[in-house]
Amino acid sequence: MRRLALWVPLAVFALLVGLVAIGLIKPRDRDVRSAMIDRPLPDFTLAPIVPTKPGIASTSFGGGRPRLLNIFASWCVPCIAEAPQLMRLKAMGVPIDAIAIRDTSDQVRTFLARHGDPYDRIGSDPRSVAQIALGSSGVPESFVIDGRGRIVRQFIGDIRAEDVAAIAAAVRNAR
Numbered sequence: 001m002r003r004l005a006l007w008v009p010l011a012v013f014a015l016l017v018g019l020v021a022i023g024l025i026k027p028r029d030r031d032v033r034s035a036m037i038d039r040p041l042p043d044f045t046l047a048p049i050v051p052t053k054p055g056i057a058s059t060s061f062g063g064g065r066p067r068l069l070n071i072f073a074s075w076c077v078p079c080i081a082e083a084p085q086l087m088r089l090k091a092m093g094v095p096i097d098a099i100a101i102r103d104t105s106d107q108v109r110t111f112l113a114r115h116g117d118p119y120d121r122i123g124s125d126p127r128s129v130a131q132i133a134l135g136s137s138g139v140p141e142s143f144v145i146d147g148r149g150r151i152v153r154q155f156i157g158d159i160r161a162e163d164v165a166a167i168a169a170a171v172r173n174a175r
Helices: 001-026 077-090 104-113 129-134 161-172
Strands: 066-074 096-101 122-125 141-145 150-156
Touching: 066 077, 066 129, 066 161, 077 096, 077 104, 077 161, 096 129, 122 141, 129 150, 141 161
Parallel strands: 066 096, 096 122
Antiparallel strands: 066 141, 141 150
């Protein structure tokens, strides 16, 4: 009995190490969700990044018309992958605005010329201040903003073809 008692701490330690290892190898969720869901957009005003489009401000949202707000960057490879889906959403009548993260006007213009331009407005966020205020953890990321200017949904990562119908419905239903 005494010999068995000596092995109990080692068995407990091995069990704890195993549980930690499983959690590290296969975590439940790798995404960092925004704490801003179901809250009004934080205050921000971003200058236009390209001369052909207006900038964007939190006061631009609301007015009864829901919109998709896309966080992107010209240097972001997954942003290139989601570009055709954003063009599909635009063709479906989904209004889309964007925040360009740590980017330059020339690079964004080149990106839009190559991959399409689904955006009504694009604001420049050179220090990621608005991105952080939104609770965004990276690029690309998209938020459904309801007709009152509240964040109602978040889509982390690139939008894929199978996501388009659900995103369009989320924007339509975000009155």
